[in-house]
Amino acid sequence: MTEAVPFTVRLPNELWDAVLSVLQQQKDRDALSSFAFTSRRCRHLALPYIFSKLSVAHDPCAKSSRAFLPLILSSPLIATFIHDLTLHKAFTHAIPAGGKPALPPTLGVNQLAQILQALPALRKLTVNCDLSDADPIHGTSSPSLPLAIAVQLDYLTLNIAHIRSSGCPLSTFVRFLSLFSTIDHLVVNTLPYGTSCVCRADSLSTETHEQATDEDIGNLFHRPGHILPSLTIRSINSCTGISSTSQHVFSHLFAHLARTSDPHHSSCSLILTFGNPSSKMCQTLIAGYGSRLGHCDLKLGNSIHDWPTGSTRPPRCSTRIDLSSCTSLTSLAISGVWFLKLRDSTTALPGAASFAFADILSSVHPSTMECLTLSLKVLSGLHATSVEYLRDCVFPLVCWRDLRLVLLERFSALRQFTLQWTLLTTDEFSEVALKWMRETIEEELGQWVKTGVLKVELATRR
Incomplete structure (x- = not known):
């Protein structure tokens, strides 16, 4: 058989x-x-x-959290399979007998060091919980414990709302960064509201960080416990979750790392979302990367409404974005959103929606740019019903002459130019609007259309 x-x-x-x-x-x-x-x-x-991909609720009281570290320490084979790890705080916490809820659990830097040491194949880490310098089980602080590891990651995503420290929260964050040697892509979604340095009586407080000079912040990283590690970050995606009281010190922190990183990694990239972080933080990061910056994506959002135009009214966006130090920049993307109101046809300055684009483009180092993407969304609660509306209200928002001049002056090496133009309108008027938009671009940017450099993407819906 x-x-x-x-x-x-x-x-x-x-x-x-x-x-x-x-x-x-x-x-x-x-x-x-x-x-x-x-x-x-x-x-x-x-x-x-x-x-290969795990999500662990970090809670010392949870069985799964307590079992994770012993599992990877006792099962090295399983540890080698983990490539993508998310550490997040539990959503429910037991309420003590006194009736007062306990503080959410935190991730100790030393505990994270143990986890990273046990995961040799880890390439992507997401931290969705608060940090601390304390032992997560016993609550004891151990900031002086040496962390002799240097992990290389493809992706690190930070959603850290608070840093609880018996000493200095900023020093705890520096110790956290010292766990890594290379981060290809750093995504900063949320960083703590307060970053006060309490190591010395004359140190900067949270309230004064925003007003501190660049020299004050620079001196901060020369103090014991604040010396930044040798860390190379090749790409930073900075979103809107950084409070105004913290972004000054964090922007200088990451800019300092950029200036001192491995010089062999010259093609770095920045993706910066404006609003919060502010233009000042974005400019600090741009200046920090300088000649190492190869790609920059500036998501201006509705900040183009308040871009400096030389008027006497002080704009919210008070710091100019200057790309002149980025001598290796070959790829640039700029996007903005303009909310069109009825009064714009009479009160908006000519070219108001394109001031920011032309201003940033005029700072680009000549003859280095190869790929350029400009994206403008015009949102309106109005229902356009005629070409006259487009000609009188939409066309004046863009100063096509300024765009042509800066393209001719600064972008002689341009090989790929993508223009994304979205104009929200009703379905019945969509075809008329698209036809008018195509004709406008052919007339205003015909030189780049004829050479085949310009790729146009038009839309009348989100």
Whole structure:
């Protein structure tokens, strides 16, 4: 009698990998677990897909959180499968007998160091919880413990709302950064509201960080416990979750890391979302990367409404964005949003929606730019019904002459120019609006249309 061949032997590993990849993409962990319990060979095939991406609720009171570190320490094979790890705080916490809720659990820097040391294949880390310098179980502070690791990551995402420290919160954050040697892509979603330095009586307070001079902030990182590590960050995506009282010190911190990073990594990139962080923080980061900056994406949002135009009214965007130090910049993207109101047809300055674009473009180092993307969204609560409306209200928002002049002066090496223009309107008027937009671009930017350099993307919906 012929012995039955186990079904897992009948298919090559490549086909099983394809099947398991689909289950992983569908986040069907139950199916993956069931497959792993079928046989030893199935377990061997399934483990990389079960553990490659993990999300752990960081709570010392939670069983899963307490078990995670012992698991990866006692099972080095499983630890090698973990490539993507998210540490987030638990959403529910037990209320003590006294009735007063406990503070949310924090991630100790030393505990994170242990986790990173145990995960040799980790490439992506997301921190969605508060930091502290304390032992998460016993609550004891151990800021002087040496952290002799230097992890290389492809992605690090920060959603850190608070830093709880018995000493200096800023020093705790510096110790956190010292865990890493290279970060290809740093995404800064949220950083703490307060970053007061309390190591010395004459140190800067949270309230004075915003008013402190650049020299004051620079001196801060020469103090004991604040000396920044040797860390190379090749790309920073700075979003809107940095409070105004903290962004000054954090912008100088990251700018200092940019200036002192490995000089062999010359092609760095910045993605900066305006509003909060402010233009001053963005300019500090741009100046920090300087000649190492290869790509810059400036998401201006509705800050183009208040861009400096030489008027006597002090604008909110008081710091000019200057790209002249970025002598290796080859790719630039600028986007903005303009809210069109009825009064704009009579009160808005000619070219008001394009001031920011022309101003930034005029600071670009000549003849280095190869790829340029400009994106303008015009949002309106009005219902356009005629070409006259477009000609009288929309056309004056852009100073096409200024754009042509700066393109001719600064962008002689341009190989790819993408213009994204969105004008929200009603469905019945969409075709008329698109036709008018195409004709306007052909007339105003015909030189780049004829050479094939310009790619136009038009839309009348979001």
